[in-house]
Each structure stands twice: as structure tokens, then as C-alpha cells.
Amino acid sequence: MLIRPKRSTLISRADVELERSFTFLHSHRTWTGIPIVAANMDSSGTFEMAQALSEHHMITVLHKFYSVEELAKFLPAFNKPDYVSYSVGIRDEDFAKLKTVLSKGLQKHFNFICLDVPNAYLENVVKKVRELRQLLPTHTIIAGNVVTNEMTEELLLSGADIVKVGIGSGAACLTRRKTGIGYPQLSAIIECSDASHGISNTIGCGLIMSDGGCRNPSDVGKAFCGGADFLMAGSMFSGFSQSGGKLVKKKRQKYKEYYGSSSDVAMELHYGKVAKHRANEGRYTLIPYKGDVHEFVLDLLGSLRSTGTYIGARRLKEFSKRTTFILVNRQLNTSIEQYDAETS
DSSP states (O other), X not given: OEEOOOOOOOOOGGGOBOOEEEEOTTTOOEEEEOOEEEOSSTTTSOHHHHHHXXXXXXXXXXXXXXXXXXXXXXXXXXXXXGGEEEEEOSSHHHHHHHHHHHHTTGGGGOSEEEEEOSOTTSHHHHHHHHHHHHHOTTSEEXXXXXXXXXXXXXXXXXXXXXEEEOSSOSTXXXXXXXXXXXXXXXXXXXXXXXXXXXXXXXXXXXXXXXXXXXXXHHHHHHHHHHTOSEEXXXXXXXXXXXXXXXXXXXXXXXXXXXXXXXXXXXXXXXXXXXXXXXXXXXXXXXXXXOBOHHHHHHHHHHHHHHHHXXXXXXXXXXXGGGOOEEOOSOOOOOTTHHHHHHHO
């Protein structure tokens, strides 16, 4: 897909405002920031990433494998609850750990909590969303992942404020290859945003967070143009000095580990083995080391502002209202990319 340019009265990229304000459906909290989120993967959802992205008013969802002791040390010192999210699964052990976190009073240091499972079509996920809403009535709940309208509505009606959208579109995800399950990411965004924005009360409406499918800054712009309220990315925030994963040196080149949460590497690292009833649904790879994440963030935000100037959108909120998509069979001219590889 490409986006058709439109007549614009903007003078400069600096005229495009990327910060948004939301008042959430159930938590009733109001949040202001740039709605781009680092995913709760080992490689992106780190303490160091949270510190870096908070400077740009962006959110980091911490990965699930920090100990309570590590969280107790970091969260009070960080103390920017609007820009960090706790992450929880649906296992009994996950909720037991959450209750320990609550018993220590750490919930005042994060305003978001993400209930993260690859398949949110399970009835148990809906039950856990309701349980989570009872435990944390004033926290903003992110729940997913889904790709269709009916489950978006179900999760919102059950207590979620933001529904995470995307199955099989992540760079480290093998779900489509292993199971045949998936949905084109832009189509899922359009369908689920339409459903979520129809669930409302006098306080606010339901929201979605696009999760996965971004290779380039243009993909982030297309997600917002399609109706996403928030955008989550994992691979885009991997490979930096603030990212997780081991630093590996090969042939005088530096790399960082990157692997999916359902990969055999992740399961062996965090659970000791791959359970016999499971398949490996995630990739393991090495990403060329990218240095400090701040330069990437500035480039990403500059790209988004440029998108706004091309379609005449002064605010990120207006992206979806100013967008006309065009279906193409080639969107990039890659004729000289080989020379980039030869000279790098």
C-alpha cells in the first residue's frame, strides 16, 4: 500500500504535532504522549529502553521476566508511571507474581498493565481481563492479541481500555508458517479500529494498539493512517545499546540477539524447555548493532511528521481522516540497495 498525497497548508514538518491525549474507557485516566510503544519482548522491553523512550514521551512495556526484586529497585527510581507498563500473562504464576507486586505497592509506579498472549480468542483471556479490572480498577489495561472486530469488542466490554491488534505479522513470528493463522495487518487495523471506536461511554471510547508488521518508519505512518491509536514495535526497538539480548561479535561486526517470545530460545531460557504440547513459533536471529536508540527515534518521528505534511495533517489524530490508500504491486525502488551493502 501507498498513501496518496493531498493538498497541504502546512509550511514545515515542525508544524505536525505527534503527541496525543486520550481519556481511557474504563480507567478514566487521561494520558498525553507520543503513542509509540516498545514491545514487551526480551530485546525491547527493558529498563534501559524505558528510560530512553520516556524522554520522548513514549511508552515501554516491560518484559515479563524481570523479578519482583528487580522491579522494586527500578520502578520507584524511574517513577514515570505514564511511560511504563507492567506485563502479565494468563498463567496462575503470572497473577501470583502480580499480586506480590501489588503487595509491595509498586502499582503506583506504572499506570499501564498489558495482558499479553499470542491468542486472545481463548475464553480464559476474557476472564483474566475481568479479573485484572477488579484488581486494578484505575489502571489502563492493554489486552491482546486479536485481529477481528468481535473479539476487539469483547475485550473492551470485559474491561480492557486498549486492544492489541496483530497475529503473525511480527518479524520474529512464525505463527502463520506453523499454524496458517493470521490476518493482513493493515486490514486488521482498519477493522478493529472501527469496532473499538464504536465502544464508548461519557468518558472515552475503546482504542487499539497495532502490534507487529513494521519494517520501516513508513509502516508506522501507515498504521496510524489506518486508524491505530497506538503503535507497538519489537524488532524496530531491538539491536540498540538499550535493547536486551547478548552482544555478539562476528567477523569484526557487532550484533545483538533477537528472538520471538514463542521461540525455542525464549522458552528454554525462561521455562527450561519447550513443552511437548507446543511448537516453536518464533525466530532467533542476530540484528546488526545499531548504537543508541535516540537517533533512531528522532528519525522515526521526523518521518511521521513528513507523512503529515504530505497529507495535510497537522496532528497525528488527523492521519486517518486525511488518508487515501492505494494498492500497488511495488512500493519501493530497490535497484541500488546492493551498493548500500557493498559500501557499508
